[in-house]
Amino acid sequence: MIESTKRRLARRLTIARTRPRETVELIAFRLLYGAVLAAMIAPLLIIVGTSFNHDATLTFPPDQFSLVWYQEFLTDSRWMRAFANSLLIASATTVLSLVLGTTAAYGIQGVDSRITQVLLPVVLLPLLIPPVVIGIVLVIYMSMLGLFQTYVSIVIAHTLWAAPLVFFVMQAVLSRFDWQLRDAALDLGGTPLEAFRHAALPQIKSGIAAAGLIAFIISLQEFIMALFLSSYATQTVPVLAWSALRQFIDPIISVVSTILMLSIFVVLVPIVLLFSFDWVARQL
Amino acid sequence: MNGIADIAHSIQAAIDQRGRTSLLLLAPILLFKTIFFVIPFFILVRMSLHETDQSGAYNPGVTLDSYVDILSSSFIHGIMAYTFRTAIVVTIVTLLVSIPYAHAAWRADGMTKNVLLLTVVVSLLTTLVVKMYAWVVLLSPIGVVSQAVNRFTGADQVQLLNNEFAVVVGIVYMVAPYAILAIYSVLVSIDEDLIDAALDLGASRPRAFYEVVLPNAVPGIAVATVLAFTWSIGAYAAPVLLGSSSERTFAVQVEEYVISQFNWPHGAALSVIIVVIVFVSLLAFFAFIGRRDVGGEMF
Structure with a gap:
């Protein structure tokens, strides 16, 4: 690894000295991905900036720094209720997805790998169906079950999305796990449940935490299915932001956006500390 | 396709190997998916065959009227053409921005790599509402981008919002993080020494990229293409918020039928x-890729 880095550096130096065309190409490439990087992050940073505006316009940079819209947000009962709804739905989704995803990932370990090959497309299929279609399907179905516009219906919709993700994360975690320990526990006369609790659980705790956090954030940020399935009383923060946005735009939406983005960091930091960043990027 | 035989064989092998209990652990998720995903889709198909009703959501009965109405309506044909055109443009733009970015993230190390990856992950996890709102703010007449364009071109007022341009920007902004990670996750499995070898043998950087990286990245690029295309077909938030009434996609029309007109059979x-179109497009795409003899690596 270090050797190849050294070689690359050495080559870069020679290139810079001897081949101007290469240098131009390198600069062009840097400009290209730099532009993409800027286009990806700048809009979000500008939104954070506008949340500190003093007046009701969305000028950037703000004319006058102020926290007045944060105060506005914290004293608005509609936003507070949406916030409570979001936390409730995300927590329930996390628990349900962890149970479904982890049991499946645990059950599939060590099994003939062909079953995963068949299962993978089946589990991934829902990701290719437009969320609006899934939303409509569930509107019709939940109405028939009498669950339309309840918390339950939104938790179920979010779990359809989050459980497969938990499954994949847990599968990756479990594939690094030492199965002989569990087999030893079984050989020593433990029940499968005891083997799981005493031999497997301590090893995969951090993996479960990471998967749970990912499920939580997925539910917190999901918007289209929640838009169709919620009522005024059960709407989540993104849904309320959407309806507010379509009526009237003011900096309070920037405040809400900033808080939603902040929640991503709150969740990401422990995961990145537990695992490497590269690992997280490859799981999603 | 011998999928079912495969599953049966695998299950048998698994039972022989580990006993019955562990596969039972798959039951909860399969049951959940069946009750809340598979069955609802059958009900959707049944619903599409009901008669429409002016006063309620639907009338019981079996008819193909909804399909005939939709497929013969020139209004829907317009929506169809618009949705497809947008999806193709979005897919091309997404690939053009994602491939260099994923490549940069793969070849970079240390801080640069972390910044590049962190940006993608944060963007991916940010709710769609915030992402679309950001572009409303940026592209609005008083927004940063409009101001910059005005100053640069000397034009008085450039209309950047509520048109096809804004819709494409919005959808690309939604899909790009997923496309980048799909390509990135394939790139990391390529042996970097291969590129060093190509460079040592005198290839230029673009040539090394074209001959070594690109062929190996095909599975990732294929996944990115599929995601970009299918998600723009189903795009809802971007056309509603960033487009005008003439930027109407399938998803917007479905919402119109079901929520506004309360016409469930049509919706x-x-x-x-839409689902049929998505899957036919996928099959056609994989058939095309498969003919180039690389599709085997996909799944």
């Missing part, structure tokens, strides 16, 4: 048509 029929 269900259009949903079924």
Whole structure:
């Protein structure tokens, strides 16, 4: 690894000295991905900036720094209720997805790998169906079950999305796990449940935490299915932001956006500390 | 396709290997998916065959009227053409921005790599509402981008919002993080020494990229293409918020049928048509890729 880095550096130096065309190409490439990087992050940073505006316009940079819209947000009962709804739905989704995803990932370990090959497309299929279609399907179905516009219906919709993700994360975690320990526990006369609790659980705790956090954030940020399935009383923060946005735009939406983005960091930091960043990027 | 035989064989092998209990652990998720995903889709198909009703959501009965209405309506044909055109433009733009970015993230190390990856992950996890709102703010007449364009071109007022341009920007902004990670996750499995070898043998950087990286990245690029295309077909938030009434996609029309007009059979029929179109496009794409003899690596 270090050797190849050294070689690359050495080559870069020679290139810079001897081949101007290469240098131009390198600069062009840097400009290209730099532009993409800027286009990806700048809009979000500008939104954070506008949340500190003093007046009701969305000028950037703000004319006058102020926290007045944060105060506005914290004293608005509609936003507070949406916030409570979001936390409730995300927590329930996390628990349900962890149970479904982890049991499946645990059950599939060590099994003939062909079953995963068949299962993978089946589990991934829902990701290719437009969320609006899934939303409509569930509107019709939940109405028939009498669950339309309840918390339950939104938790179920979010779990359809989050459980497969938990499954994949847990599968990756479990594939690094030492199965002989569990087999030893079984050989020593433990029940499968005891083997799981005493031999497997301590090893995969951090993996479960990471998967749970990912499920939580997925539910917190999901918007289209929640838009169709919620009522005024059960709407989540993104849904309320959407309806507010379509009526009237003011900096309070920037405040809400900033808080939603902040929640991503709150969740990401422990995961990145537990695992490497590269690992997280490859799981999603 | 011998999928079912494969599953049966695998299950048998698994039972022989580990006993019955561990596969039972798969039951909860399969049951959940069946009850809340598979069955609802059958109900959707059934709903699309009901008669429409002016006063309620639907009338019981079996008819193909909804399909006939939708497929013969020139209004829907317009939506179809618009949705497809947008999806193709979005897919091309997404690939053009994602491939260099994923490549940069793969070849970079240390801080640069972390910044590049962190940006993608944060963007991916940010709710769609915030992402679309950001572009409303940026592209609005008083927004940063409009101001910059005005100053640069000397034009008085450039209309950047509520048009096709804004819709494409919005959808690319939604899909790009997923496309980048799909390509990135394939790139990391390529042996970097291969590129060093190509460079040592005198290839230029673009040539090394074209001959070594690109062929190996095909599975990732294929996944990115599929995601970009299918998600723009189903795009809802971007056309509603960033487009005008003439930027209407399938998804917007489905919502119109089901929520605004309370016409469930039409909404269900259009949903079924969208799903069919998505899967026919996928099959056609994989057939095309498969003919180039690389599709085997996909799944």
